[in-house]
Amino acid sequence: MQESRLFKIVYYLLDKGQASAPELAERFEVSVRTIYRDIDALSSAGIPIYAKTGRNGGIRFMKGFVLDKALLSEHERQEILSALQSLTVLNGLYEKDILEKLSALFQVNLENWIEVDLSRWGKERDKEKFEQLKFAIIHHRCVRIIYAGCYKEPEQRIIKPLKLLYKSKAWYLKAYCTERFDFRIFKLNRILQLELLDEYFSPIIYPEQEDREVGKYTQITLRFPKEMACRVYDEFDISQVKTDAEGNLMVIAQMPEDAWLVGFLLSFGTQVEIIEPVRLREAVAQVAKKIYRKNKP
Numbered sequence: 001m002q003e004s005r006l007f008k009i010v011y012y013l014l015d016k017g018q019a020s021a022p023e024l025a026e027r028f029e030v031s032v033r034t035i036y037r038d039i040d041a042l043s044s045a046g047i048p049i050y051a052k053t054g055r056n057g058g059i060r061f062m063k064g065f066v067l068d069k070a071l072l073s074e075h076e077r078q079e080i081l082s083a084l085q086s087l088t089v090l091n092g093l094y095e096k097d098i099l100e101k102l103s104a105l106f107q108v109n110l111e112n113w114i115e116v117d118l119s120r121w122g123k124e125r126d127k128e129k130f131e132q133l134k135f136a137i138i139h140h141r142c143v144r145i146i147y148a149g150c151y152k153e154p155e156q157r158i159i160k161p162l163k164l165l166y167k168s169k170a171w172y173l174k175a176y177c178t179e180r181f182d183f184r185i186f187k188l189n190r191i192l193q194l195e196l197l198d199e200y201f202s203p204i205i206y207p208e209q210e211d212r213e214v215g216k217y218t219q220i221t222l223r224f225p226k227e228m229a230c231r232v233y234d235e236f237d238i239s240q241v242k243t244d245a246e247g248n249l250m251v252i253a254q255m256p257e258d259a260w261l262v263g264f265l266l267s268f269g270t271q272v273e274i275i276e277p278v279r280l281r282e283a284v285a286q287v288a289k290k291i292y293r294k295n296k297p
Contacts, residue, residue, distance in 0.1 A: 005030070006038055010047070018060035021051070035059075132194055133173055136161045140201050142178075146193040147186055154192055159184070160201045174206045183207065218257040221275040224249040228271050262287055 005028050012027065013019060021039075025032045039059060042049050048062035136143050143161055148154040159175040166172075171188040183206060224232050226247045233241065240253045255261055257280060265272055265284050274281040 006042060009035075009038055010042065013049070013059065013061060018058035020058050024059065126188070129188060129191065129194055130164070130171070132196055133161050133164060133188075136196055137163065140203060142197040142199040142201055143175075144195040144197055145186070145191050148190040148192055158197070159186070160204060162204055162206045176201075176204055176206075217254045218277060218280070219252065219254055220257075220261075220277065220280060222251040222253075222265075223273040223275055224251065224268070224271060228268070231268070231271075266291075 008028065009024060012024070019027075021032045021035045024035045028035070036051070039049055039051060049059065050062065051057070051059045133143070135141070140160075142158060144156065144158050146154050147157050156179075158178045159173075160178070161173055161175045163174040164171060165174055165185070173186045173188060173191070175184055175186060176182070177184045223244075226243075226249060229249060232249050232251065236251050236253055240251055242250045242252070244250050257277075261280070262284055265274065265280075266287060274284060
């Protein structure tokens with residue numbers, strides 16, 4: 001109990017700068033004499049804390065001692081807190097009060113510079129799903145999911161969730177699938193149902209070699225009218241985009257040549273022209289013809 005109170009006194013003084021003994025006694029529900037004994041204990045432990053009497057007196061630390069002991073520059077302290085804050089906005093990976101304590105410890109005022117909303121528009125359940133998976137990863141709990149793959153009906157899987165991954169504007173889950181006896185990557189939006197199981201598993205490292213390309217990557221060349229600039233720069237990096245003499249946007253990129261790519265290009269409608277490869281141009285045209293025949297008046 002005393003050890004916990006000593007830490008609380010340290011954090012309180014770091015946050016407030018100084019406090020009177022009666023103030024600390026009232027806050028921690030002990031006597032003033034006990035507070036002075038605590039101050040002596042902290043001082044004996046090597047923490048440069050002292051009590052100053054008089055009108056402007058109080059209990060405080062020697063100026064600058066935290067910075068000397070931290071062995072971090074002001075920039076490094078700010079970077080650590082900013083990194084932790086960026087994780088905090090992902091629905092409490094680090095608690096807010098921990099950040100406040102570290103901010104006081106480092107004597108840095110942290111600006112609220114970032115906001116992240118994991119949910120799609122109108123889909124608050126995305127946050128709940130993220131929190132459940134985060135809990136399962138940290139506590140090594142198995143999860144039962146209903147997953148909608150690309151080519152099959154939604155099916156049940158029991159997985160061992162290992163790591164959450166944000167890539168290409170979407171969240172994914174790296175996991176070990178007990179149905180396939182192999183490592184898999186699941187897109188969070190396609191996890192239709194999720195149930196946390198009572199079964200635990202030993203920690204597993206997702207092998208780097210499994211983080212491989214999905215399908216064969218091919219260099220493709222696309223042409224878009226300049227009016228499509230907003231969508232083009234949403235989907236492609238600026239280094240992949242050039243402007244031709246007519247002002248059209250020319251995109252050269254390496255992409256997986258599969259059914260997803262065909263659907264992706266079709267999403268641009270008539271605003272994309274596939275220059276290369278010719279086989280991809282033909283594949284998109286064939287699917288477009290099927291769409292026309294299925295939906296023609």
